Amino acid sequence: MPADPSMKILVVDDMVTMRRIVKNILKQLGFGNVDEAENGQEALQKLRADTFGFVVSDWNMPVMTGIDMLRAIRADEKLKAIPVLMVTAEAQQSNLIEAVQAGVSNYIVKPFTAETMQEKLGKIFK
């Protein structure tokens, strides 16, 4: 299913600079409806309170990590179908395998380019 440009996207990262970069790239790619969360716990609260079509998340965050948030999303009947893209510096192969096992939709290693983000979006929403 192609990505709906009006869908609400949640960007989850504890670093304000990364949230801004991801938001900027999404905007350039035509997705302007973007909300932000600083950690997995805040993200889950927002996901449960609203309707989101896509989540872009970091791995290492205080309070709740991205991988724990991913597991919580996949365990939640209402949220489990939301595609989750991990954008992270956690570039060990074991991290990637852990994310795949937890149900990640795709995975981007930092630093990354807008083209990589576009390519991953294309694969998730094909």
Added chain:
Amino acid sequence: MENGGPKLYEELGELARFVKDTMRTLSAASPQLTSTSAQLPAAASHLSDLKQMTEDGTLEVMRLTELIQDNHGRIAKDLSAVVEVLRAMDCPTLAGRLEKVTSVLAQDEKYLTEIMTALSFQDLVAQRVKKLVAILNEVEGKLVELVVIFGLQQSGQAAGDASLAGQLLKQLEESKTTAMKQKVADDILAQFGFK
């Protein structure tokens, strides 16, 4: 046992001398150890400042980049409208020149996006700094413990510092390199059926 007795005493004597020499060496190093321990919190603070400065600088570059992006968006929209009018007025040469300007703006948009993504270095710097601060805290704890164990602190401080040393000892944060690149990640993802 009778045969082993002298040998055992000899070895114990050697061990005692070694311990004494070590204690003396550590005592001699006391000022440096204490000084180094005292400097580590400042080093951690400098690193945290560095992180904050890169964050502030990055956010300012982002702010200016986004302003230019917005301006470009408006200019491109206006140019497009002007080109339409020129085409309607049968001025293809002028319209063509303006379309070239539009394509230059589009190329600049790409560069601006690249500037934004290049700024992700700040996130990586922040993560490395966090790990370095954790390591410095760990080293500081070990040094304090060493100083306390060998009684190198000034009198009256040892008891308090012993518990402080215990508190300061934390697990050394693993400092792995993030060597895996996107290509490797994609290869692994492909093995899991991500196409």
